[in-house]
Amino acid sequence: MKKAFLTGVTGQDGSYLAELLLAKGYEVHGMMRRSSSFNTKRISHIAHSLQDPASRFHLHYGDLTDGSALNRLLKTIKPDEIYHLGAQSHVRVSFDVPEYTGDVTALGTLRLLDAIRDANIAAKFYQASSSEMYGLVKETPQNEETPFYPRSPYACAKVYAYWITKNYREAYGLFAINGILFNHESPRRGENFVSKKITHTVARIKAGLENKLLLGNLQAVRDWGYAPEYVEAMWRMMQQDNPDDYVVATGEAHTVQEFVEEAFRLVGLNWEQYVSTDPRYYRPSETPTLLGSYKKAKDKIGWEPKVKFKELVKIMLEHDLKEHGLTLS
Ligand code: NAP
Ligand code: F7E
16 A cells, blocks of 8 residues: 655645545545644544544644654655645745745755655655746746746745755655646635635625625736646656656636636626725735646646636635525526
8 A cells, every 4th residue: 555645734735635645545644733723624524534543544743844753754654655735835924924934835845855865765755836936927828947937935935945856856866746736726725815715705795794805916817727636636747657847737817806707796796896905915026927838747647627717716606605505596
């Protein structure tokens, strides 16, 4: 039985990936950090089996700032595949906590790669790289060869993590790869990312619990895909014989305003009556527009997106309406 080790198991992607790997028969070990309140909401449906001695799902405390814990975990678990998804992943917040973001998101990756060397294991390593690395884009659409121009402390940290992953591949022969994923969303997306903020608030407005939605830059353009499909791409990359880097995207771009319009349209409300902009949600430097080419992923690992923009908005909104006992008519 293959063993996988996941950082970020309590996050959006970690929860979907843990489900996928369990369904494929893996033994799954997730690292979570200690929190004063439960941070396991996204995995509670699989974590309930933890008491079962036959469970293939295991949780371990650890933190990406704690190299000795990472070393110990890898030496004890000896995983075949490591999916490194843990990060301070919020771009706006990275301007408030730049040093912490660098420590967790950049150096955390180095600590984990070094722990693989210290444990002397032949584990494959997946780095959760990001389209934010393209920032002020040098060409459109962006592909694996497009130069990076990061626009936030988060994106700078991800550029470091990208290169240190590649460096450990070249220097030490590790099977270490970068999945350069464009924005991907789901009902499990954190509520302070724009997609979930919109569908969550539109559902509350429809339920009569709220009457406004405050947003930042409505003209930002993103290539939004569906998270459960993106974790499948991660797994496929890791099943290849040779390590390589891949872009995962939908090849469709939309503005934040279009996301807003679609969500309000679905519930039959006029968005302009509810939406205002607030400077608090603008970034000191923005990534204005992103659009990815998934050609290499399609050709080499047979991956293609199925859920596109309108269906994504609908999936997320239906889920959030249901929380209030509402449905789309
Ligand atoms: P997410 O929901 O924000 O999850 C981040 C995970 O990292 C959570 O499990 C979080 O734990 C954990 N974490 C944060 N700080 C940590 C620390 N100091 N030590 C250990 N764990 C820590 O992110 P996601 O959307 O699932 O994204 C997964 C990865 O892909 C991230 O690296 C992100 O930067 C990257 N990425 C995401 C996208 C996207 O559109 N979603 C696109 C490209 C790349 P808590 O639950 O305790 O907070
Ligand atoms: O912002 C604009 C904002 O925070 C998208 C992370 O998963 O994807 C994510 O980063 C756009 C930006 O995602 C609000 O200015 C307008 O242009 O949902 P977001 P992100 O910054 O693209 C990448 C690929 C990652 O790697 C990251 O980890 O929407 N926007 N108004 C807003 N954004 C937020 N959060 N809140 C607003 O009110």
